[in-house]
Amino acid sequence: MLxxxxxLVETVVGxxxxxxxxxxxxxxxxxxVLDSGLVWADEVPGFLLVWIAFLGAYLAARKDGHIAFDMLLEAFPPLLKRVVQVIGDMAVIGFFVLLGLKSWQMIDRVGDRSIETLPIAQGVFMSVLPIASTxxxxxLSVRLIQRWRNA
Known part of the structure; x- marks a missing residue:
């Protein structure tokens, strides 16, 4: 299923x-060429870039592709290494839970306002935060489970 x-996420990012x-x-x-600008074409790509970045972060996490400083971690005994990795993953999970909750609150407060250049609600673009957090x-939960199964 994953x-x-x-x-799906790869297709959306593409x-x-x-x-x-x-x-x-x-x-x-x-x-x-036409000596005229599209006002929305400056703002909308910026918002789309946020979607690309957050969804791309998910894809990188799934492939364990995020940058990590693991030189010290590699020197630990296997059990201590796994414990430190689990604590780190749990801290990051906690961060994303908090980000997801706070982003829902932000969308609830200001999400119905339109962006500056088009009649599109800001919440459409902000919704990437709770989606990507989830x-x-x-x-990270899948990675935690895999770490303990491979022990």
Whole structure:
């Protein structure tokens, strides 16, 4: 099931990269060829980049691809190494739970306001925070389970 979720997220990220590229190319065309700009084409790609970054963080977590300073950790005995990894993963899970909860509160307060350039609610773009937080909790929880099973 997680492979399907990963594929879905990869597809969404790919589509967002394509949309961002199209918006930027359109804006360049309008500015330099038609001597007119698309006001929204500056703001929307910035919001899409946030989606790309957060969903990409989930994909990196699923593949254990985040940067880690593990030189000291590698010197630990296997049991201590695993305990430190579990504590670290639990701390990060706690962070993402808190981020998810606080982002829902933020969306509840200001999510219905429109962005500056289009009649799209800010909550549409902000919703990446609770979505990505949930995905990160899933990814890290799976990694925790795998660490203990492989012990």
């Amino acid at each position: 492979r399907y979720l990963d594929r 589509a967002l990269v394509a949309l961002t590229t199209i918006a930027i190319c359109l804006n360049v065309f309008y500015r330099y 995905l990160m909790v899933v990814a």
